[in-house]
Amino acid sequence: MAGLTRNLPLPRSALLRSITHPQSKEVLDRGIVLWFPAPHSFTGEDSVEFHIHGGPAVTAAVLQALGSVPGMRPAESGEFTRRAFQAGKLGLTEVEGLGDLIHAETEAQRRQALRQMSGELGHLYQSWSQNMKRCLAHVEAFIDFSEDELIGDGVLTRVDGMVRDLQSEVLRHLRDQRRGERLRSGVQVVIAGATNAGKSSLLNTLCQRPAAIVSPIAGTTRDVVETALDVGGFPLVLSDTAGLRDTRDLVEKEGVRRARERVAQADLTLVVVDSSLLPTDVKQAPDFLQDHLRNVLLDQKQIHADLPSDRFLVVLNKADLLPEQQRQMLKVNFGCISGLPQVCVISCHTNEGLQDFLATLHSRVKTLCGDPLSGAPSLTQARHRAHLQQCVAALDQYQRYRDLDLALAAEGIRLALTSLGRITGKVGPEEILDIIFKDFCIGK
Template sequence: MILSDSIVALSSGRLPAGIAVIRISGPKTRFVVEAIAGGMVKERAAAYRKLIATDGSVIDHGVVLFFPGPGSFTGEDVAEFQVHGGRAVAAKMLETIAGFEGVRHAEPGEFTRRAFLNGRLDLVETEALADLVNAETEAQRRFAVRNAEGAQSELYAEWRRRLIHARAMIEAEIDFAEEDDVPGSVSDAVWSDVRALIGEIDRHVDGFRAAEIIRDGFEVVILGAPNAGKSSLFNALAKREAAIVTDEPGTTRDLLEVVLDLEGMRVWVTDTAGLRAAPGKVEAIGIEKARAKAGGADLLLLLEDMALPVDPGAVPSDAPLLRIGAKADLVAGELLVDRAKLYDVVISIRTGTGLSDLLAEVGRRAAASVGEIGDVLPSRLRHVELLKDANDHLRTALAGHERGQELRAEELRLASDRLGRITGAVDVEDMLDVIFSQFCIGK
């Protein structure tokens, strides 16, 4: 796709910085390089040049790179100017470049959108690129890199090829049943493969929860009776005084959250109000919030004061549970040994006992919840919705013996259409603005 205008943006991080990268893409790129750098530079090679404004003044001295289309990120001619990362330098470069006729400032995600429109990326790879830019943990990075390299797209493309082949065989059987080169009664083989494909898609969709945990985080909720040591543990994990700690029951009344990086996983830890019967009116609201939060948790940490155990009542969730014996420094001797047997982990915030063991166990469970990071998983809810829609059409085709082969073939077409929409192999104009608006300007 040939676009008439060129776009420019700051593609590096927040200024000031050591270096600012100004990127331009489009048909005016070569002209801009020649005008600012005093002549053309060698393709795909860094050149150190004096950078000149239109009035002849020197903007800066910097590195210029030129990537001719279609072998560039966007598929168009692309250039990058690497200059000193002061705000004034970057602003002058952007002002100068955008001052040329046919060049304008880029919208969010417009470089990546052009890469998609020019066939350099499909939609799944585009979304994976957004995930890579936003990755904060090792698990997120690895997951995004695998999808950006095309693993997810290849899976959907292979499923779509199988459906197109199945549809071709069914339609050939309908139209050319008398021809010698059309296999006799291909239906059994086709519908057997469709049945297998339904199972493959179902298993793939089941992996979406693991993908959500990688992208959004593993939810850990701390529960327990008042004064069990929940807020003290929360502060120890946060490594700061994030929660108020007092001897007065009911101090914590709202949800407090902190994000940890454990075993390369993003882990959300939430401190909650103490669970007890007959609380005050305000405290009751906090307890209700705690119960609601626990209902959506991936792991519960149920704390109990080992010196003065108090039963918090029924645990408001079916999530996996770790029983934590807190305040171990207040118990000694045989009593400590006996009571320690009641818990999965024994800790003392005051002495630091057991905290590393607790963090290791939470990290292990977080990593186990997503399986192998190398598994191909649906990375977006829209993927899941389209996959389920495709499977609905496949099930209709599989069950439609009495409807005739023509209608069953149409269901196969609709299913392959849904798979194509995931990668953008068929018309997806209605969702492009939503997808690319998630990117920062300059990407």
């Protein structure tokens, strides 16, 4: 880098320097230069940072000058992070946390990614890995040396307890209701309901833009209209769907099929109901609403099933069409009915009740995602979940074969360790030997 600037600054010191072309000696810019000698750099290699002005001409000129230096080339996508991983500067979970931090779009996503990047999740998995290595080392030592009376029977009893504890910890970690994965990829929220209930109007109101076509003609929305949304720092993937009704129109029928499919997969469904359809006698409204929800959301095979209230939020739209007294009575009556999903009374036309609805939606989404800064670190990747499930199954193998074939039982621990290794990094056989000789001092 000496060709682009006059003398490198002291390590980790920021100095203002003229940045020149190495051949023509033309000054390209004046910027800050930082020098990070190995191994104290992001990648563990000698590194130089140029903090230049951000105009496209300046950037292009400096990049062209760098490209003219023999042996210099642009880094490939992710190459800096890959080199940091290979140099042991970052673990696999920290690399994934860095990637999530770069792509974070909401405050909660940023917090979760930063926590994972700090190594907290990796440290948890590494602690499990260390305990499994110790278990495997002790079992293998018992297999190899118990006949020489160098290893007592109590070793296996301790291993049994450690394996049970490890399995319980991993299972507890897996029972997180996918909060971390939801936060990373966005909570799947579906807007569903009968035709002309105001589903597209609700989508446009939440997005604050005309994302979907609004028309008084029933069946306007025939496909799924999807958009991303930030609600109080939590990410939502909001889907408007076709009105749920029986139809002979083949295109609309496909839209209805897709709508029901999205509802089945959704983390939360906003069921929009035209409040003008409710009976004028408010006391009859709850029974009417329960029947309406079953008829709209459930097929004939499920018509008498209960709706899981934690997966649905009822939105009584078009409240502006109701008399003031009826609106107020609806809000009071629907606030204390068991067996019915939570109800919000709003008007997309006048925005009445919108703030209360958004507060309720935020509360539901926060419950689905959890607080990324509290408790144990969350699972954020589907691949982590798959490997941890394999880890639990492998520890089961140890318990099944413990009294039948100790070699097969040891293989179960080895498979569990391999599954964890696919998350944190590979485990070499020399590490197992190190523990054997360290813990038992065999052959000293």
